[in-house]
Amino acid sequence: MKISILGAGAWGTAMAVSAANKVANNQFEHQVTLWARDAVQAAQMQTTRKNARYLPQITLPDALQITHGDVPTHCVAADVCIIATPMSALRGMLLQLQDVTCPVVWLCKGFETALAGHVGLLGHEIAAEVCHDKLRYGVLSGPSFALEVARGQPTALVAASNHANVCDALVAAFHSTALRIYANDDVIGVEVGGAVKNVLAIATGLCDGLNLGLNARAALLTRGLAEMTRLGVALGAKPETLMGLSGLGDLILTATGDLSRNRQVGLLLAQGQSLSQAVTSLGHVAEGVYSARTVSQRAQSLGVEMPITQSVVDVLDGTISAKSAVAQLMGRDATQEV
Numbered sequence: 335m336k337i338s339i340l341g342a343g344a345w346g347t348a349m350a351v352s353a354a355n356k357v358a359n360n361q362f363e364h365q366v367t368l369w370a371r372d373a374v375q376a377a378q379m380q381t382t383r384k385n386a387r388y389l390p391q392i393t394l395p396d397a398l399q400i401t402h403g404d405v406p407t408h409c410v411a412a413d414v415c416i417i418a419t420p421m422s423a424l425r426g427m428l429l430q431l432q433d434v435t436c437p438v439v440w441l442c443k444g445f446e447t448a449l450a451g452h453v454g455l456l457g458h459e460i461a462a463e464v465c466h467d468k469l470r471y472g473v474l475s476g477p478s479f480a481l482e483v484a485r486g487q488p489t490a491l492v493a494a495s496n497h498a499n500v501c502d503a504l505v506a507a508f509h510s511t512a513l514r515i516y517a518n519d520d521v522i523g524v525e526v527g528g529a530v531k532n533v534l535a536i537a538t539g540l541c542d543g544l545n546l547g548l549n550a551r552a553a554l555l556t557r558g559l560a561e562m563t564r565l566g567v568a569l570g571a572k573p574e575t576l577m578g579l580s581g582l583g584d585l586i587l588t589a590t591g592d593l594s595r596n597r598q599v600g601l602l603l604a605q606g607q608s609l610s611q612a613v614t615s616l617g618h619v620a621e622g623v624y625s626a627r628t629v630s631q632r633a634q635s636l637g638v639e640m641p642i643t644q645s646v647v648d649v650l651d652g653t654i655s656a657k658s659a660v661a662q663l664m665g666r667d668a669t670q671e672v
Contacts, residue, residue: 335363335364335365335413335414335506335507336364336365336367336411336412336413337350337353337364337365337366337367337412337413337414337416337507338367338369338408338409338412338414338415338416339353339366339367339368339369339415339416339418340369340405340408340409340415340416340417340418340419340427341369341370341371341417341418341419341423341441342368342369342370342371342375342376342379342385342388342400342418343388343418343419343420343618343619344385344388344389344480344481344618345418345441345480346368346416346418346419346441347368347385347388347389347392347394347480347484348389348392348480348481348483348484349416349418349441349474349483349508350366350368350394350398351392351394351395351398351483351484352483352484352486352508352510352512352513353366353507353508354366354394354395354397354398355395355486356508356510362397364507365397365399366397366398366399367398367399367400367401367408367412368398368399368400368401369401369402369403369405369408370400370401370402371402371419372402373402375387376400376401376402377402379394379400380399380400383396388480388618389480389481389484391481391484391485392481392484392485405427405430405431406430406431406433406434409431409434409436409438410434412434412436413436413503413507414436414437414438414439414503414504414507415431415434415436415437415438415439416439416440416441416474416507417431417438417439417440417441417442418440418441418442419440419442420442420619420621421442421443421444421445421446421457421621421624421625422446422447422624423442424440424442424446424457424460425446425460425464427440428460428461428464428465428469429464431469432464432465432468432469433468434469436470436503437470437471437472437495437497437499437500437503437504438469438470438471439471439472439473439474439493439495439500439503439504440457440471440473440474441473441474441475442457442621443475443525443528443529443531443532443621444528444529444532444621444622444624444625444628445529445625445628445629445632446460446628447624447625447628448627448628448631448632453628453631453632453635454625454628454629454631454632456522456525456526456529456569457473457525458471458473458521458522458525470495470497470499470500471495471497471500472493472494472495472496472497472500472501472504472521473493473494473495473521473524473525473528474491474492474493474494474504474508474515475491475492475494475524475525475527475528475579475580475584476489476490476491476492476579476580476583476584477489477490477579477583477584477586477587477588478491478584478587479587479591479593479594481593482593483513486512487512488512488513488514489512489513489514490513490514490515490516490579490583491508491513491514491515491516491579492515492516492517492518492524492578492579492580493505493515493516493517493518494517494518494519494520494521494523494524494525494580495519495521496519496521498517498519501517501518501519502517504517505517516579518575518578518580520571520572520575522566522569522570522571523566523571523572523575523576523580523581524575524580526562526565526566526569526571526576526581527562527566527575527576527578527580527581527582527584527585528580528584529621529625529629530558530561530562530565530566530585530629530643531562531581531584531585531588531589532588532596532620532621532622532625532626533596533622533625533626533629533643533646534554534555534558534559534561534562534585534588534589534642534643534646535585535588535589535594535596535597535600535622536596536597536599536600536603536620536622536623536626536646536650537554537558537589537600537642537643537645537646538551538554538555538558538589538590538597538600539589539594539596539597539598539599539600539601539602539603539604540600540601540603540604540646540649540656540659540660541554541600541660542597542600542601542604543600543601543602543603543604543605543656544604544656544657544660546660551589551590554642555585555586555589557642558585558589558642559576559581559582559585560671560672561633561638561639561640561641561642561643562576562581562585563576563577563581564633564638564639564640565629565632565633565636565638565640566581568633568636568637568638569632569636595616595618595619595620596620596621596622596623598612598616598620599612599613599616599620599622599623602615603649603650603656604656608652609623609650609652622646623650626643626646626647626650627647627650627651629643630643630644630647641663641666642663645659645662645663646659648662
């Protein structure tokens with residue numbers, strides 16, 4: 335199987351390594367190409383067999399080819415094309431790939447930043463705008479840190495698409511003894527889980543950074559899951575999807591795992607760093623920082639109440655402190671658990 339992965343960040347590199355290492359009958363199953371936007375980075379990775387910036391702990395398989403250049407060219411002969419860029423680059427990638435005949439799948443999680451007078455869109459909504467149903471597309475998501483996937487540690491992900499053959503292609507590409515791929519036709523639910531969990535991970539980082547205790551963390555995660563589910567259902571998702579790997583599973587991992595960049599943002603803000611200081615110190619994209627406001631705006635447009643999310647937005651904007659956000663949430667009127 336020929337697999338083209340576009341984007342040589344940590345996650346794209348990890349999935350390329352996983353696919354390139356897949357073995358059946360003592361033979362490597364796939365021909366995997368990893369495309370890097372930067373020509374210098376591509377040359378260095380091809381020569382050193384390391385992604386020094388994003389995944390320096392991992393040696394790249396000899397069979398993995400690193401490339402650069404025209405994006406559509408790298409997908410013409412592919413059996414599946416994987417977009418592994420940040421959400422901010424998804425629209426541009428889909429514009430370049432709208433005439434590709436193979437399945438196109440993205441790994442990025444979040445909402446696109448909203449333009450003035452518009453709401454921010456999820457990946458499948460961007461694809462509908464850009465490609466007008468010309469593409470067979472889907473999303474691959476779930477609880478996963480890039481380093482653990484690249485190391486071959488046990489991981490489970492969800493392949494979601496309205497096209498069964500797209501899910502089949504993802505299973506063929508990535509399902510192995512170390513990486514389980516579950517199929518799902520609820521694209522909306524899988525995308526909402528992947529987007530909102532990043533915002534809630536910032537909230538949990540704030541909670542832990544303030545040393546509020548395990549009771550507070552449990553309450554925050556549980557009520558955060560309720561917010562995620564309310565938004566998902568309002569957008570057309572199935573509630574059970576938000577209780578699965580791409581919702582609850584990804585929330586638990588991102589909110590509690592020390593490899594989570596979004597959690598780290600919350601911890602650093604709780605320590606008194608400014609948002610710019612926190613983001614700069616990470617050196618990588620923390621999608622929750624960019625999608626928090628869009629999640630809140632989308633919820634407001636649908637009449638969905640998301641107080642934890644709004645508190646994260648207020649802290650990121652600098653309008654309230656982390657401690658004030660806690661007081662604000664705890665001071666809300668008593669209500670029924672729904």
